[in-house]
Amino acid sequence: MLRIDKLTKRFGANTAVDAATLEIDKPAMVGIIGRSGAGKSTLLRMINRLADATEGTITFEGRDITHLRGAAMREWQSDCAMIFQQFNLVPRMDVVSNVLHGTLNRRSTLATMFNLYPTQDIHLAIDILDRLGIAEHAPKRAEALSGGQQQRVAIARALMQDPKIILADEPIASLDPMNAQTVMEALRRIHEEDGRTVIANLHTLDTARRYCDRVVGMRDGRIVFDGLPEQLTTGVAREIYGAGADFSEAATSTQIETLNISAREAALREAEATI
Amino acid sequence: MIEISVGPGDVTDIRASYIELTRRRRLYGGALLALFVAMMVAGFRTADRRNAGSFRDGFAHIFDYPAEVLSEATEKAAQLPDHIVHFLPALIETLNIAAAATLIGAIAGSVLALLSTRGMARWPRLIPVFRRMMDVFRAIPEIVIALVLIFMLGGGPVPAMIAIAIHTAGALGKLFSEVNENASLKPVEGLQSVGASWTQRMLLGVIPQVGPNYVSYALLRFEINIRASAILGFVGVGGIGYELRNAMSWGQGRYDEAAAIFVLLFLTIVAVDQLSSLLRDRLTHGGRT
Numbered sequence: 357m358l359r360i361d362k363l364t365k366r367f368g369a370n371t372a373v374d375a376a377t378l379e380i381d382k383p384a385m386v387g388i389i390g391r392s393g394a395g396k397s398t399l400l401r402m403i404n405r406l407a408d409a410t411e412g413t414i415t416f417e418g419r420d421i422t423h424l425r426g427a428a429m430r431e432w433q434s435d436c437a438m439i440f441q442q443f444n445l446v447p448r449m450d451v452v453s454n455v456l457h458g459t460l461n462r463r464s465t466l467a468t469m470f471n472l473y474p475t476q477d478i479h480l481a482i483d484i485l486d487r488l489g490i491a492e493h494a495p496k497r498a499e500a501l502s503g504g505q506q507q508r509v510a511i512a513r514a515l516m517q518d519p520k521i522i523l524a525d526e527p528i529a530s531l532d533p534m535n536a537q538t539v540m541e542a543l544r545r546i547h548e549e550d551g552r553t554v555i556a557n558l559h560t561l562d563t564a565r566r567y568c569d570r571v572v573g574m575r576d577g578r579i580v581f582d583g584l585p586e587q588l589t590t591g592v593a594r595e596i597y598g599a600g601a602d603f604s605e606a607a608t609s610t611q612i613e614t615l616n617i618s619a620r621e622a623a624l625r626e627a628e629a630t631i
Numbered sequence: 632m633i634e635i636s637v638g639p640g641d642v643t644d645i646r647a648s649y650i651e652l653t654r655r656r657r658l659y660g661g662a663l664l665a666l667f668v669a670m671m672v673a674g675f676r677t678a679d680r681r682n683a684g685s686f687r688d689g690f691a692h693i694f695d696y697p698a699e700v701l702s703e704a705t706e707k708a709a710q711l712p713d714h715i716v717h718f719l720p721a722l723i724e725t726l727n728i729a730a731a732a733t734l735i736g737a738i739a740g741s742v743l744a745l746l747s748t749r750g751m752a753r754w755p756r757l758i759p760v761f762r763r764m765m766d767v768f769r770a771i772p773e774i775v776i777a778l779v780l781i782f783m784l785g786g787g788p789v790p791a792m793i794a795i796a797i798h799t800a801g802a803l804g805k806l807f808s809e810v811n812e813n814a815s816l817k818p819v820e821g822l823q824s825v826g827a828s829w830t831q832r833m834l835l836g837v838i839p840q841v842g843p844n845y846v847s848y849a850l851l852r853f854e855i856n857i858r859a860s861a862i863l864g865f866v867g868v869g870g871i872g873y874e875l876r877n878a879m880s881w882g883q884g885r886y887d888e889a890a891a892i893f894v895l896l897f898l899t900i901v902a903v904d905q906l907s908s909l910l911r912d913r914l915t916h917g918g919r920t
Contacts, residue, residue: 452649470660471653478653479646486642494645495652
């Protein structure tokens with residue numbers, strides 16, 4: 357399905373992604389982990405063609421998409437939805453309009469300028485919002501919603517594209533643990549119910565373990581790990597994050613339970629110290 | 632899902648109400664478009680009827696005058712550098728008028744803007760008064776103020792400077808107050824909490840936020856004022872406009888001088904534009920260190 361071959365991206369003297377090779381042969385939920393600056397975002401941005409590759413190729417269903425230009429590139433982008441860390445919605449437009457933006461590639465510029473979307477598209481947009489549990493916010497401005505709700509609007513926009521693949525760049529990094537869970541569950545459900553491939557950049561190990569079928573680890577632009585979540589031991593994680601023996605998984609966790617446990621442990625330790 | 636899921640009946644309601652909303656928006660949009668087209672057509676017809684000649688007949692002759700200027704200027708191209716040097720002092724006078732007017736107008740405009748922005752104004756009840764004041768400043772054409780002042784003060788650059796400064800204060804005051812509306816009031820509240828006076832709050836809490844935008848608008852205004860000050864030269868306040876009026880009158884055989892002045896004005900605008908984009912870049916992105 358998706359095949360990335362020796363993909364490289366250089367910014368001047370810096371190499372953000374260094375000969376990354378990856379193959380996804382069947383619909384899966386793939387998590388990419390690694391510390392910030394490891395090249396995770398750049399990799400996704402190259403797949404979506406927001407950034408151009410310096411070397412290497414990206415092939416999707418046998419078609420080379422690395423060097424697409426103009427209309428062909430925009431058509432690929434409409435098949436390859438992207439979800440961003442900061443949601444990247446149009447803040448002053450209402451939620452349904454933001455979701456309808458997912459159809460821009462299929463509509464003429466003139467029609468979209470005058471907000472002339474077909475009624476069935478509007479209905480579909482509201483149905484998608486309902487599926488994600490935020491239909492009641494449909495007429496509100498996107499900026500009036502909370503972070504978690506905005507991210508679900510962004511997911512709805514992605515679904516509106518009816519994409520073959522969904523890329524999510526740190527979808528939960530700016531959300532609180534509760535909303536993070538809702539958003540990750542939504543992505544997982546989309547993968548399970550629609551059978552779409554989801555590739556998500558994640559910065560926490562436990563999220564990757566819990567929601568993904570396959571985990572890819574990146575360090576300094578290179579892919580250093582590619583395997584099942586069970587194979588992701590603490591030792592491997594240390595390798596990926598380039599951390600020493602003091603590395604603790606709780607430090608990269610945003611999950612409520614883990615935080616509670618570590619807080620309880622800390623309280624326990626403190627109590628022991630006083631005794 | 633965390634939320635209590637919405638039943639199918641609710642979704643139908645949401646659908647219907649959103650479709651209704653869209654329909655209303657489209658109606659407004661369509662009405663606005665129709666109004667725009669109607670006004671364009673009506674305006675064109677009125678203008679065409681009032682013209683001395685028909686628009687269609689006159690249209691072909693628009694380029695006659697520039698063609699004549701160009702042909703005469705190319706004939707005497709050798710004298711162009713001489714003319715440019717000759718008119719340089721007049722250009723500097725024009726630039727001086729524009730610069731002084733922009734500076735005075737921008738200072739007056741910032742004070743007026745701060746006094747007429749909701750949430751920042753020193754006397755909130757007087758906001759409409761300052762607003763109307765700026766409206767008046769913008770409404771009276773510069774040339775009218777200049778003519779009245781020339782009558783009282785006599786000819787020279789000072790009346791032109793005052794006239795342009797008044798218009799600039801009104802125009803920049805409006806733009807500045809729009810910038811102020813987007814500024815955060817939190818720093819102002821912070822300064823208020825330590826007992827700062829209004830002037831201190833504005834100078835230290837608001838100006839640092841809006842400064843780059845102010846400068847950017849003021850520089851744009853400077854470009855406009857160069858042209859305004861050149862035009863005022865036509866009514867006898869000196870500067871390059873006065874020279875231009877003399878040179879471009881029909882049938883004197885001085886089109887080469889007119890061409891030299893146009894070249895000077897063009898180069899000045901280009902120079903100011905380059906300078907201001909450089910300055911704006913430095914202000915918004917910070918100097919390269």
